[in-house]
Amino acid sequence: MRIGIVTETYPPEINGVALTVQTMVHELLQLGHSVDLTRPRQLGESEIAPRAMLVERLLAGSRVPRYPELRFGWPATETLKQAWRSQGVAAVYVATEGPLGWSAVRAARAIGIPVLTGFHTRFDDFVGHYGARLLVPLAQVWLRRFHNAANATLVPTQSLKSELEQRGFKHVERLPRGVDSRLFNAGRRDEALRRAWGVAPDEQAVIHVGRLAPEKNLGLLVQACRRIQARGIRAKFIWVGDGPSRSALAEQNPDFIFAGIRRGEDLARHFASGDLFLFPSLTETFGNVTLEAMASGMPLVAFDYGAAHEHVVHRRTGLLAPFGEAEAFLALAEELACDRALRHRIATQVREAVSGLSQTAVATQLVRLFEQAMPTECAA
Known part of the structure; x- marks a missing residue:
């Protein structure tokens, strides 16, 4: 399967979302799937030559306010629609809720391919911590609208699944996290x-x-x-x-x-x-x-x-x-x-x-969630 992944943060940026998405890409490739990765171009970064099973698409972006080392991507709906059609992308995972992430959800829905989103960051909490508590309810509405436009929202814990469902999020699925016990020991x-x-x-x-x-x-x-x-x-x-x-x-x-x-x-x-x-x-x-x-x-x-x-x-x-x-x-x-x-x-x-939290098992479950979101004839 060729899987599209869209993220507005990726190594060498260091944060939980970037590293989680990088691990996802690595494990999907190890399972034999092709990955079409779209992200903002980082400072000083040049085009990356496509590899056998991995295409990295670098798009325009800007620095995140108060987080100058991070970037968000600009909307690219038409670019993504054309690229995913030409590459034969079968399903899409969107990791971030920025402008690029929003356009990725729209693009996937427009061309009729399943799109799953990941709830990685508590932006509503972050807004409060950075002196804009009055905007917290607006941030919560924004997050709910974004994720409800997808076929499913993936969360790492059962407790977060229950919380989001109580807040009006639809089709919330638990996708656990793994850890590399060969590295960390x-x-x-x-x-x-x-x-x-x-x-x-x-x-x-x-x-x-x-x-x-x-x-x-x-x-x-x-x-x-x-x-x-x-x-x-x-x-x-x-x-x-x-x-x-x-x-x-x-x-x-x-x-x-x-x-x-x-x-x-x-x-x-x-x-x-x-x-x-x-x-x-x-x-x-x-x-x-x-x-x-x-x-x-x-x-x-x-x-x-x-x-x-x-x-x-x-x-x-x-x-x-x-x-x-x-x-x-x-x-x-x-x-x-x-x-x-x-x-x-x-x-x-x-x-x-x-010891049993395998990252490969997590990627395998992600593929199953993609397959469940596909029309029956496509999944077959």
Whole structure:
């Protein structure tokens, strides 16, 4: 099958949506499908020569306000209609709700091919975090109209499926996420990296991985670090990632270690070289880093929603705070840092909890959802 994928973010941009879509493309190609990938041209990027089973179409775009390292694509309905007809695209997946994403849904419907959308980002939450709370209801209407124009909206958790259905989203389907356990595993623990962080043998490395931005609830993470210190626990605090909040965080917390953006095996080393993982975000649709931390053998503290709700068993494979209860999160972070036996017990069980989350199985299920959306004669 030739599958069209449209996204307004893609590596080398680093965020959950970009990496999820890249994995989707890779796994579909591994399954023997052809992929027609459409995305905005990134700065300094030239045309990419088509490969045997992959065509990358680069279109015009602009920088996202407040996120200058990201871009959104301009509408391209006619371009997509012509390209998909000529390439024989059988079905389309749209990962982002920007102007290019909207035009992709229109184009697919106009030429009569199934189109599935992915609900990857809580834009309604983001609007509130960036000082425009009055626009939150409008953002919710915008998201609902976009996704309801597709044959189905794909979400990574059952709880998000239920929430969207209650908000008037139609044809919501769960498509789980996987994790690359060959890349992310406890065997990548690197003592040389720990020494570079200045972590002494009797110290802990407390890890956070994610975008450093206002919507990520990073103030609570700072409080958790300070609570751990206040208990007299010797620890270094490692922040992996970048974003608009980094400079202020670094200025206000000179003792924290900011490792910047890490990729691939380097990122896997950073995960595995910690002793516990703290994830305070309340705005995720899933939270891929949760699975990556678990696959790396990291005891973790997170709020009970998204990937953590789906895959963490409280006090067995991690610690879960009730959604939004900041004091509970702080208390659990302090407890995990203080209790070496608890950390060890979780570390011995957590990797097994995600061992069956195959990315290939996720891609196979995506293909089945495409087939279900096709007219009977086409699916046959």
